[in-house]
Amino acid sequence: MKIAVIGAGWAGLSAAIYLQRSGHQPVVFEAARTLGGRARSVQSPPLNATIDNGQHILLGAYTETWALMRELQIPLESRLQRLRLSLQAADGSFRLKAALLPAPLHLLGGILVARGLSVTERVRLITLMQNLRDRGWVVPASATVGDWLRAGRQSDSVVRRFWRPLCLATLNTPIEQACAQLLANVLRDSLGGARGACDIMLPRVRLSELWPTRAAEKLDLRYGQAVRHLNRLSTHVEVEGERFDAALIATNAPSALRLLKHDAPSSAGDAYLTQLAALRxxxxxxxxxxxxxxxxxxxxxxxxxxxxxxxxxxxxxxxxxxxxxxxxxxxxxxxxxxxxxxxxxxxxxxxxxxxxxxxxxxxxxxxxxxxxxxxxxxxxxxxxxxxxxxxxxxxxxxxxxAATPDLARPENATPWPRVWIAGDYTDTGYPAVLEGAVRSGKRAAELIAAYFS
Ligand SMILES: Cc1cc2nc3c(=O)[nH]c(=O)nc-3n(C[C@H](O)[C@H](O)[C@H](O)COP(=O)(O)OP(=O)(O)OC[C@H]3O[C@@H](n4cnc5c(N)ncnc54)[C@H](O)[C@@H]3O)c2cc1C
Incomplete structure (x- = not known):
């Protein structure tokens, strides 16, 4: 099947690679003249150099990202620096480093010898993490990270030195507004996983070089082609007038909304568009x-x-x-x-x-x-x-x-036949992170493959 993939961010590229692997023919449309979306390399005139649009941290727990890189035969070690989890303040007042012990002792050992925590703070931190693990990494519904930390009796100092930086780095949302369950999901897969799952992986190369350029070599990729019209018919879809068997919209949510809102109104369609429009x-x-x-x-x-x-x-x-x-x-x-x-x-x-x-x-x-x-x-x-x-x-x-509680995030399957979406904002269970984008792309590719099988 000929599938239009709209957007060459991590979600669109991962979907295209998996669609190709399952025998389909993806054609990727990308509005920009570079690939990678929100994780891309850019030319910086002030520095006269190629830099990234933003520093990205990846985690050992990004299993689908590593699987995709292996699929593309990219050796991880050559592209990423692997570091044992270490949260260290520049002024030396705080340091928490995972211990060289098997999980879950790596975290326990790390907290026990952490710098900058009182005995009470250590005990409360261990208790909070142990309770979270005992409850299957589930926190009270609708709780913000702030609510959850207060219930766990975390001191202002621990919040300032540890939880706030961690929450901002993971959810890009302040603790009083951030969804505690999304943070718990990331903690489950990183700190709650095997020791290597909480390792920090820092790119040794520019972001586009991590794997998107290799993916692009394998794909029919049309740069500089912003899709403005998606026409859905009963037997096929038309993207900018070209006929495809299906379309995968892997743009950001506002672009997806623009492409979908012209379809005939229906209650399921309206509910879906409302979810896209509600994201902040x-x-x-x-x-x-x-x-x-x-x-x-x-x-x-x-x-x-x-x-x-x-x-x-x-x-x-x-x-x-x-x-x-x-x-x-x-x-x-x-x-x-x-x-x-x-x-x-x-x-x-x-x-x-x-x-x-x-x-x-x-x-x-x-x-x-x-x-x-x-x-x-x-x-x-x-x-x-x-x-x-x-x-x-x-x-x-x-x-x-903004990763707030009770956010209804759209599914990959839309109410419209032959149209799917992918992106970090879909219902991945993760905040807006690279691993969520890759997972979303893979999931959408699986749904499309199942539809046509
Ligand atoms: C500064 C910054 C720092 C970050 N730090 C981290 C981090 O440390 N760790 C982490 O895991 N994540 C981080 N993230 C989040 C991560 O970058 C995103 O989750 C991920 O890149 C989203 O990928 P995506 O494919 O879902 O969407 P996008 O990357 O937004 O891709 C969408 C693509 O669609 C294209 N497009 C849009 N409209 C159209 C159209 N009409 N026609 C054709 N193409 C179109 C866009 O140009 C874009 O290339 C960070 C993000 C930013 C911005």
Whole structure:
């Protein structure tokens, strides 16, 4: 069957690969001239380099992502740096590192020797995690992360040092609004899994190079083709006037809504469109800094404590240097744009600010100045930060949907025959993360294959 896949993010590309594997003929339409969607490489004029649109952390628990990379014969070790879970504050006041023990003792051991926790805080943290495990990783319905932490008697200090950064990094939603069950699902699969499931995997290459470029080599991919018309007929669908047996909409939710709302009204259809329209979004801001001299942070990933009143917004600091072939072309058609300098020799840092709504009223220059001040204040006992040669700020306004409780998320199957959807916002049981996008794409491909079998 000839299937139109609309969108070349992680969901659309994963669906296309699985559709192809099951004998179908996917044709991928991508509005942008690069692939990867919200996890993509971009050319940064201020830095004159290829950078990512945002730092992405992957987890050992991203089983479908690793299966897809294996399917594409990509060796994980060459593309990702695997780190034992370690949540470490830049100022040295807090550190929780998974112990080298079999699960679940790795977490218990980590909490017992963690830096920056009182005895009571350790006991309450262990009790909260043990209760969660005993209850099958199910939390009270409609609870926010804030409700759940209060019920678990977590101190303000533990919330500030541990839970808040973890919740923002995972759900991109503040603890008082974030859905506790979605956080519990991620904890179940990472901390509750085998020891390696909570490992942190940081890309060694630019995001598009992780696997999307390899996928694109295998697919019929049409870049720069924004789909505006999807015409559903009883025997087929038409996408921009071209005939297909079915369509998979793997765009973001607002684009999916635009493509679907022209169909004839029905109660099931209206309910489905209402779910798409109800999603709200939170931004993520990523600041990439290029330093004058080589400088490695004390760990590949460090927590920063933010002080918005001082314009110090940084939450996480990453070593952003990746080795990249300078002659490598940015994936996509068009003229070859190459990196004039070898990035492996450039010293880059990235600073991430999740749920960045409050940054809107600040000038970018003030944000960068505040972050530099924050880093100088908080990175303790380490050679001073060299001067900054250049910086780039990327604001992803609709980075992820706001992961609030009781959110009705759409299924992959739509009420309309021959039309499916995929994306991180579908009902994956996960917040808006890469693994959710890959799972959603695979699930949609399975449903399409079953429909035509
Ligand atoms: C800054 C940032 C940091 C993040 N950090 C993490 C992290 O650390 N860990 C993690 O797991 N996840 C993270 N995420 C989330 C992750 O990037 C997303 O969950 C994932 O990329 C979503 O993939 P998707 O395929 O569902 O959607 P998208 O990536 O949005 O893909 C949709 C695609 O459809 C295309 N499109 C839209 N409309 C049309 C149209 N009409 N016609 C044709 N094409 C169209 C778009 O151009 C896009 O390429 C982060 C996201 C951001 C923005």
């Amino acid at each position: 979004y939170n931004p993520i801001v990523t600041v990439t800094l290029e330093l004058e001299r080589a400088w490695k942070p004390p760990a590949p990933m460090l927590m920063l404590y933010d002080y918005p009143e001082k314009c110090q917004f940084g939450q996480w600091l990453f070593d952003g240097s990746v080795a990249e072939n300078p002659s490598k072309k940015i994936p996509g058609p068009g003229p070859t744009r190459t990196n004039p300098r070898i990035e492996g020799q450039r010293s880059m840092l990235t600073v991430v600010i999740s749920d960045a709504r409050s940054l809107e009223q600040h000038a970018q220059a003030d944000i960068v100045a505040g972050i530099l001040e924050q880093m100088r204040e908080q990175i303790q006992g380490f050679p001073a930060l060299p001067p900054v040669r250049g910086h780039a700020t990327i604001i992803e306004k609709r980075a992820t949907f």
